[in-house]
Amino acid sequence: MNAPVSWIKEYTDLDGVSVKELCDALTMSGSKVERWTCEADEIKNVVTGKVLEMHRHPDSDHLWVCSVDCGGDKPLQIVTGAQNVNVGDVVPCALDGAELPGGHVIKTGKLRGELSEGMMCSLGELGLTVHDFPECIEDGIAILDPSLEPGKDICGVLGLDDTSIEFEITSNRPDCMCVSGLGREAAATFRKPFRFPEPQVRKAAGSIEGMLKVRNETPDNCLRYTAAIVKNVRVKPSPVWMRQRLRLCGVRPINNIVDITNYVMLEYNQPMHAFDYRNVKDNEIIIRQAREGEHIVTLDDIDRALTPDMMVIADSEKPIAVAGIMGGEYSGTYDDTNTVIFESACFSAVNVRYTEKGLGMKTESSVRFEKGLDPENTLKALTRALELVEELDAGDVVGGFVDIKGNMPERRTLKLDPDRINSFLGTDLPVEEMVSMLRSLEFEVSDDLTVTPPSFRADILLMNDIAEEIARLYGYNNIPSTIMTGVATAQLTERQHFERDLARRLVAAGLYEVKTYSFMGTKTLDLLNEPADSELRKAVVISNPFGDDTALMRTTILPSMLEVVARNVNARVPSGSFFEIGVAFHAHEDPNELPDEDRDLVIASYNSLGFYGVKGVVEDICRNANTAVPEFAPLTDSTMYHPGRAATVSVDGNVIGTMGELLPTVASNFDIRERVTVAVISVEKLYANRGGVRKFTPLPKFPAMTRDIAVVCDESVPSGDLEREIRVACGDSLESLTVFDVYTGEKVAAGKKSIAYSLVFRHPDRTMTDDEADKAISESLRRLERKGAVLRS
C-alpha cells in the first residue's frame, strides 16, 4: 500500500513531524514502512519558463532559438528541437546544473554554434506520463498553465514534492489498506485527534426508485450491496489534485468517473464499480452464483469460464461482472456514457479468494475483498463517491440509493480485563491509559469496561487481540525484558547426541558434510539402475512440483550425493570425500498415512579414499558406536555396484547398509567418469545396534610375543575366512591380528596370492612362552591348510 504523506496528514495534526519520524513511529506501532520516495529528490533546478521570443536557428531547419523568462534578471537563451512550443507558453526549463530522473545533468552548452542555457523538458524527461497530465501531449515539451509565474520550482508546480510511503500491511489489517486507515493509525500513534468528516450529498434530484432493481440471491457470499445512480455524466479528466493522489498511490488516472471509484477505494478501502446504465439489461442487478457453463469476457479482454462456486453480478440475462474482482467487457464507463450505476458492496472474503484462485487473477479490488471488508462501510463510501461527483461536477446525482443486506456478521463485544492484560504483557499500565488507547483506535469502551471493536476491525476476537492493540500503542520496546524463572532441565536426547557424534567422527575421518535437496526426479532411480520392482520406487509424489526432476521425495539420498560429486568433478576439484546425514522418505499404500522418514548416512569419495578407505570409515563409525565388529560380505549381484567391489555391511547379523564402487555405467549416468566409492548406511539401524559405554581393559602387565606368518592361497579365498580360522586356532591368547601385506605377482604362482599376518600373543596373568606361541601357529597353519592356504616358503 502506497500513500502520500500530504494525504495522511489530512486526517490528523502532524505538524512538525518529519517524514522519517512519521515512518519510524508507524513502523513501531505496527504499520511497517518498507521505503519512502519523493519524485522531487530526482529533479533539481527545473523551473517554469515563459517563452518570450522564438527564432529559427541559423544553421538548422528544425531547431528553434528561444528567449525564455525563467525568473532571472534577464531572459535565458534556450535552443530546442521541439515543434509544439509557441511564444507565450509556460514550459518546464532545466537550468544549468539541473538534474533529471535517471541521473541526467543539464549544462549550458552550444547547439550548432548557438548558446543554450538550459533545456525545455517533456513529461518523459521529468519521469511523468500523459496519464498524469492529460492536458499535455505525449511527445513534445510539456505546455503548462499559461498563468503560472516564471521561475517557480517545477516540483512545487506539478506537485512532485510530496513523499509517497510504501507500507507493508499484514493480512489481518485490511483497514490499513486505505489512506484514512493509515491516518487513523498515525493519529493514534502520535496521540492526536483523528479527523474524518462524514461525506454528504447536497444536490441530489429525482429518485432511484423505479430506475434499478437489485436482488441478492447469495446472501452468505454477498453481505451487503449498495448502489446509486448518476445521470448526465460528464466524462473528462479529473482535476490535478485527484490525479496527483492517485498517481502517488500507484493508480493510473483514467477519467473522472473511474478515478472517483479508485479514489474512494484508496480513501475508504471500499472497492467500487461504475456500470454504464445502458448495458444493464432490464435495469436489473442480480447477485448470484455463476451457472454451470457460464462465461464472461472481463475488462482485460479475456474470456473466462465460470463455475457455480464463483459469484457474479448479473443483469437479467448474463453476468456483467465477477463479484469483487473485475467487471465484464461492457461494464465500463465510456466517453458517451450518460448514466452510471455506482456499486459499493461487501463480498465474502472466502468466496473472493476461491474465485481468485479459480480464475488465476488478482486485482486491486480482490486483494482487498479477500482479506475481509467491513459491511458497515459500503454506504459511507458510496456517499463519498457521490460527494466527489458533485465536487468534480462529473454528473447529476439521482436521489436515494439501493441497500440490500445479506447475512452480515454481528458486532462482537469483549471484556477489558486490565490485570490480565498487564500480567500477560508483563506491564503495569493503568486502566485509564488502556481505555484511552483503545478509544484512539475507535474502540467503544463502556464504563463497565465492555469493549466493542469498530466494525472495520474483524480481527479483534479475544483478549490477546486487545492486548496487542495496547502493546503496540504503548510500544513493544517499552515492555520490559525478563528472563524466565522456574527450573528447566534440557539436554539432547541420546539419539540426538548419537547423530551429532557420528557427524563429528566423520569430519575427523576427513569427510566434508554436504546438504542437498530432499527431492528426486521421476527418472532418478533409473539413473541408479534401480530395478522396476525396487522398494525405493515407493516414493511420495508431490502434486504441484516445479518439474519432473523434483517431483518426488527422495527414497534414497545417494542420487543427490552423486550430483554433488559430479558438480565437484566438473569444477575440476581433483578429489573429494563427502557425507550427508539426511532423510529418505518411504511412502505407504495409504496416501493419507505419512511416509516413514528414515535417516540415512551416505558417504561418497572419488580419487581419494577408495574401497578400503571408505570401508575403514564404516568400521570406524561402528567402533565409535560400539557395535559388534561389522562384517562385510561380498555383494556381487547389485544393480548399481561393481560386482567385485561391493559388500553388504552387517552388525550382529543385521544388515545396516551396503558399500562399494559404483558401476561405471551408473557413475556416467551422473556424468562422472571417475571411480566413485560410496556407502549407504541406515542411521536408524546403526543406532539400534549401538553398544553402551566402552569399558576399560586393564593395561597388560606381561610382555607380548609377536609372530608373523605368510600364507599362499587362491586369489578367490577371502582373507576374512582365513582370519576366522586363525582366531579359532589361537584362542584367547591372540591379542591382535593384522594383515600387513597382500601380494600377487611373479613370486607366487598364477592365480594365487600371498597374505601376511602379524599375530600378537599375550597372557593376562603370565608371560607367554615360545612353546605356546609355536603351538598356536602350527594349529593355525593346520587349519589354514584345510582352507587351501599353505605357509609361503
Next chain:
Amino acid sequence: MAIKEQLDKIREEALSAINAADLESAVEELRVKYLGKKGELTAILKQMGSLPAEERPLMGQLSNDVRKDIEALIAERSAVLKQHAQALRFKAETLDVTLPGTDPHIGSRHPLETVLDDIKEIFLGMGFSVAEGPEVEFDHYCFEMLNMPKHHPARDTQDTFYINENVLLRTQTSSVQIRTMLSQKPPIRIISPGRVYRVDTVDATHSPIFHQIEGLVVDKGITMADLKGTLATFIRKLYGEDIKVRFRPHHFPYTEPSAEMDMECFRCHGEGCSLCKGEGYIEILGCGMVRPEVLEGCGIDSSVYSGFAFGVGADRITMMRYGINDLRVLFENDMRFLQQL
C-alpha cells in the same frame, strides 16, 4: 726418571693432548690412556711400592693432583666438545619453518549445521529441549491447528507443496509445536529445528528448501516480557552482548500479540549500510504470544497457561555469519566452499 718427573711429564702430555682433542671420542681415548686401569698413571702408581715410606704420601698426593687435573680438563673439554657437536647437529637438522605443515586431513561440518548446533547450544543452555517431527506433514498440524484454516489469506505467504489435500511438505516447523503440545503437558520449553519447504523458485535469496528453528514455551505466567528477554538473550549470545534489538508489531495467525525482532546491523551498528539496506536494523525473527485457540486446540487450558513462540531462518543467519551472498552456494556443496568454512 724419578716418579715425580714422570708424573709431571704425564700431566704435561695429557693436558696438551686433551686440549688438542677435537672429538668427544678422542677425549675418551685419552681418558683410558692416562686414567684407565691399564693407563699410564696407574702404571706409575704401581711403582710407588719401590719408594721410601716417607716419600710415599708426598708422591701419593702428587699423583692424586695429577689425576684431578686431568679429570677436570677432560670434563671441561668434553663439555665443550659436546656442546660443539650438538651445535653442529642442530645446524644440520635445521628445518625451513616457513614450509607448510602437514595437512591433518580433517573434513568439516556443513556451515548450516555448525550454525544450527550453535543455536541449539544456546537454547539448551536456557532450558529448551530439541523436538523433532516429520517433514511430510498433515495439513492439520501445519496449518489448521495453527489457526490457518483452508483459504486463510496467510496461507498465501507460505506457498505450499501438496502431496494430496491432507498431506503436504511442512512450510514451517510450527507443526512440531502442535505435536509437542498434543503429546506433552506444560511446562513446555522446546525448539524445533528442521527442514521446511515452500514453492519458491531458486535464486540468490530463495530456495524451495530451507531450514528453520522454531521455539515454543508454554507455562503458567509466561509474559510478553519473557518473550522479549529470552529472544534478546538468544541474539546476544549469537552475535555478541552489545547487540541492540528492537521488537516491531507484526502479524502471524497463531500468535497475538505478534512481533518481528530486528537486531542492530552488526556491520554498521545502526548507521545504515548496504547490508541493512540503510535501515540500521536487520529483520531476524518472527515471534509472538501463542493464541488461546491454538493452546485450547491442543487441550491446554488458556486461562491457566500462556506461552510464546518464535521462528528464525537458519540459512539466512548462516549467510550473514559467513558473508555468503548467494543461498544456492549452501546447497551446491562445492568442495572449495566447504573447505573455506
